[in-house]
Amino acid sequence: MGGKVPGAVIRQxxxxxxxxxxxxxxxxxxxxxxxxxxxxxxxxGTLVVTGNYLKLRVAPGRQRNEWVDVRVTSHHHxxxxxx
Numbered sequence: 001m002g003g004k005v006p007g008a009v010i011r012q013x014x015x016x017x018x019x020x021x022x023x024x025x026x027x028x029x030x031x032x033x034x035x036x037x038x039x040x041x042x043x044x045g046t047l048v049v050t051g052n053y054l055k056l057r058v059a060p061g062r063q064r065n066e067w068v069d070v071r072v073t074s075h076h077h078x079x080x081x082x083x
Contacts, residue, residue, distance in 0.1 A: 029054065029080055032072045039082075041066045048082065056082035 032054060039048035045062040048070055049055055056070055057079055070082035 026075075026078070029075050029078075032080065033075055034072065036069055036071045039068055039070045041068060054080055056080040058082045 037050040037052070037054070039050045039056065041048050041058075041062045041064055043064065044060070045064050045066070046058055046060050047055060048058055048068060050070075054072075056072060058068075058070055058081075062068060072080055073083045074081045
């Protein structure tokens, strides 16, 4: 291979890769709606992290570092909500 790829082409390709990544990520998050996952509460207890590294917003009332089973109820603007 010879020659250098122009900066504009690099930026264009990079943008397309990020777009595809976001589309795949959104599709995966949407596919999780309706599933129940084991998760660990973090921060103030209103955010949990699942075994497959999804972050879900849940109702307050839990302690930090508490294991819970959470059902993914919706996917809204890139954020998963659980109950």
